[in-house]
Amino acid sequence: MTKTALITGITGQDGAYLAELLLSKGYEVHGIKRRSSSFNTARIDHIYEDPHESGARLHLHYGDMTDSMNLTRIVQEVQPDEIYNLAAMSHVAVSFETPEYTANADGIGTLRLLEALRLLKMTEKTRIYQASTSELYGKVQQIPQSETTPFYPRSPYAAAKMYAYWMTVNYREAYGMHASNGILFNHESPRRGETFVTRKITRAVAAIHLGLQDVLYLGNLDAQRDWGHARDYVEGMWRIVQHERGDDFVLATGVTHSVRSFVEKAFAEVDTQIDWAGTGVDEVGKCRTTGRALVEVDPRYFRPTEVDLLIGDPSKAKRLLGWQATTTLDALCAEMVREDLKVMAREAETRRPDEERAVALHVVKH
Ligand code: NDP
Ligand code: GDR
Secondary structure: OOOOEEOOOOOHHHHHHHHEEEEEEEEOOEEEEEEOOOOOOHHHHHHOOOOOOOOOOEEEOOOOOOHHHHHHHHHHHOOEEEEEOOOOOOOOHHHHHHHHHHHHHHHHHHHHHHHHHHHHHOOOOOOEEEEEEHHHHHOOOOOEEEEOOOOOOOOOOHHHHHHHHHHHHHHHHHHHOOEEHHHHHHHOOOOOOOOOHHHHHHHHHHHHOOOOOEEEEEEEOOOEEEEEEEEHHHHHHHHHHHOOOOOEEEEOOOOEEEEEHHHHHHHOOOOOEEEEEOOOHOOOEOOOOOOOOOEEEEEHHHHHHHHHEEEEEEEHHHHHHOOOOOOOOOHHHHHHHHHHHHHHHHHHHHHHOOHHHHHHHHHHHO
């Protein structure tokens, strides 16, 4: 029988990969998108199906994680077998600027979905996946981080996600729901939002290589992250929901790298070797051949509280779900630079001369 899935956050990086995966498995997929003054469906336009055509299996609904009645109505109409709650204000640095909104969308938003299932008496019918995060570990207590490592959130984003994590556990225990947390470590792709550090770097490397940008400004180069490929991780989400019972799983590669090392790898993709000079806010990454400064540290990108080191232990997911990350950071970085070279070349071609400054500013300001 055809299964029906509801994806919140379908227009985001993970939502797009997950929708592709579920469609390929024969699911009917419903997604919630926000009203925006400009188009916000670029990541899923290639799988869009005209609702006038018979047999369309992808359906979009307007909604918002801050609107209980809207969410309850959509759940009632769609009657999903599986809900993947991916919608969130997902940028850690921005959460310091918008803490209340982040709590509402990321924390209470999850509660709204769980309560909708309880109110509609769908706690047995519907399985729910909550997009939890390695940011929950925050200040380093132990490494590698596993399902039993204590949490210590270091941002409004992480605190909101911690509330959502525990509400998911509580609904599982209180109402017997198949409700699961995927504690996912950073995962990236050519579809990654442009202001997350990997994509910011690969876009800048492409722009600098094509002569569209001079310098890449970054914050903390010493932060270490366990970076995987988003395509691998949505497969893990699906496996978590197919597991015999609701549970919590870490998805990670088990390998960590610094931001500085990602910068070096990305520039190496366009045959530029970086030498580092200076320390702290005076640190500069120079082209080894020309001596030109390509990377500078800008304190505006420092966070009030930072997460220094993330490295996950995905052994439970491997043991119980047969899941493991398949993409190395080198392969991921190469794919992202390759795709951004195409994106930047297209942008350069279609740009009018008077747009030059606007584009340059756009590239630099993120
Ligand atoms: P993105 O930022 O790419 O996507 C977030 C999605 O949520 C977008 O579709 C966005 O819509 C939507 N959204 C944001 N706010 C609301 C709202 N108030 N109501 C409805 N929809 C909203 O995130 P990712 O795809 O990278 O991540 C997916 C989820 O996984 C997020 O919850 C994130 O916090 C979590 N996560 C991500 C990790 C990662 O490394 N990528 C790691 C661990 C957890 P719009 O397109 O209109 O902005
Ligand atoms: P993160 O991802 O905060 O780990 O959250 P991000 O790519 O934003 O930052 C990673 C690390 O890089 C450092 N950094 C910079 N970050 C950004 N964005 N811009 C910069 O210029 C910059 N310079 C250095 C950061 O300080 C940080 O240490 C992501 C999101 O997808 C969350 O939603 C998700 O929960 C976690 O990953 C797991």
